[in-house]
Amino acid sequence: MAHNELHDIARAIVSDGKGILAADESTGTIKKRFDSIGVENTEPNRQAYRDLLFTTPGVEEYISGVILFDETIRQNALDGTPFPKLLESKGVIPGIKVDQGAKPLALAEGETITEGLDGLRERLAEYYGLGARFAKWRATYSISDELPSEYCIWTNAHALARYAALCQEAGIVPIVEPEILQEGTHTIEQSYHVSCKVLAALYTELSDQRVDIAGTLLKPNMVLSGYDAANRAGVDEVAEWSLKCYYKHVPAAVPGIVFLSGGQSDEDATAHLNAMNAKGPHPWKLSFSYGRALQAPALKAWQGKPEQVEAAKRAYYHRAKLNGAATSGLYAPEMERETANV
Numbered sequence: 237m238a239h240n241e242l243h244d245i246a247r248a249i250v251s252d253g254k255g256i257l258a259a260d261e262s263t264g265t266i267k268k269r270f271d272s273i274g275v276e277n278t279e280p281n282r283q284a285y286r287d288l289l290f291t292t293p294g295v296e297e298y299i300s301g302v303i304l305f306d307e308t309i310r311q312n313a314l315d316g317t318p319f320p321k322l323l324e325s326k327g328v329i330p331g332i333k334v335d336q337g338a339k340p341l342a343l344a345e346g347e348t349i350t351e352g353l354d355g356l357r358e359r360l361a362e363y364y365g366l367g368a369r370f371a372k373w374r375a376t377y378s379i380s381d382e383l384p385s386e387y388c389i390w391t392n393a394h395a396l397a398r399y400a401a402l403c404q405e406a407g408i409v410p411i412v413e414p415e416i417l418q419e420g421t422h423t424i425e426q427s428y429h430v431s432c433k434v435l436a437a438l439y440t441e442l443s444d445q446r447v448d449i450a451g452t453l454l455k456p457n458m459v460l461s462g463y464d465a466a467n468r469a470g471v472d473e474v475a476e477w478s479l480k481c482y483y484k485h486v487p488a489a490v491p492g493i494v495f496l497s498g499g500q501s502d503e504d505a506t507a508h509l510n511a512m513n514a515k516g517p518h519p520w521k522l523s524f525s526y527g528r529a530l531q532a533p534a535l536k537a538w539q540g541k542p543e544q545v546e547a548a549k550r551a552y553y554h555r556a557k558l559n560g561a562a563t564s565g566l567y568a569p570e571m572e573r574e575t576a577n578v
């Protein structure tokens with residue numbers, strides 16, 4: 237596998253105006269999303285919902301890649317086309333979540349380690365055959381006065397790097413996702429310090445494990461005040477603290493930083509991304525890999541009703557378009573009120 241193919245895929249994912257739809261909710265996580273709109277979590281409903289998203293006309297103008305879950309990469313669209321083939325036919329790159337979840341870290345109360353390395357080489361080969369050209373592995377960290385521990389930071393960095401090396405060997409671009417959860421009352425300075433430590437460890441391990449950084453993408457949290465903090469930082473401050481952290485700790489060889497939304501409102505996630513890009517140019521592309529912040533309006537519009545599918549597609553298209561604008565710093569809150577036309 238020539239490494240420049242990995243570079244090409246990584247760069248294509250962050251090509252101008254485009255980002256990623258994270259549609260890789262596990263069966264348990266999608267249940268939470270469906271519960272919020274009173275839809276039963278059955279395989280036909282999951283298929284109908286993903287079909288709605290992936291067949292939205294024109295959304296490929298703003299969406300370069302979609303992260304799938306194991307069930308979805310093997311599933312067909314409603315017209316019988318395998319989902320990865322459907323995406324490829326629109327010029328959208330299929331991706332796959334390959335971690336097997338964050339589990340309690342031994343002897344470290346309140347902390348997690350992400351599992352899924354055993355058998356990963358074989359799973360990656362199979363996913364490549366099914367069309368996946370990029371993958372995702374998510375580690376999670378909590379912030380408190382004591383957490384995260386060095387132990388949690390380094391064990392997760394080690395696992396992320398082992399995953400990334402295996403991906404590159406398989407011809408798959410690894411998205412490395414160290415997610416520092418922003419639940420809690422921490423200040424933005426605390427979020428900044430923890431984000432810096434986590435990224436420093438991650439890039440040390442990636443380098444030690446011979447990962448070609450130019451063939452990876454980073455999917456981090458933004459640096460935010462805790463969701464329950466008093467006096468939460470505003471949009472400009474979030475952009476400043478976040479950029480300060482990435483300038484210190486993300487090598488310029490990384491082609492793109494594709495943010496997770498992590499429980500921010502869809503409008504906040506778009507405004508924060510926009511504010512960072514408005515301060516550009518930067519050494520890396522700054523784009524999105526949103527799950528909730530891209531899907532929330534579509535879920536709300538859909539409600540599991542076939543007659544609402546078109547409205548849901550319009551809502552998803554509109555959100556993707558606004559995030560596309562935010563990748564160039566061209567989003568304005570007034571655009572929220574535009575009619576969502578497909």
Ligand code: 13P
Pocket residue numbers: 258374413496497498499525526527528529
């Ligand atoms: P959110 O944008 O909803 O945080 O999801 C992105 C993701 O892929 C989390 O792993």
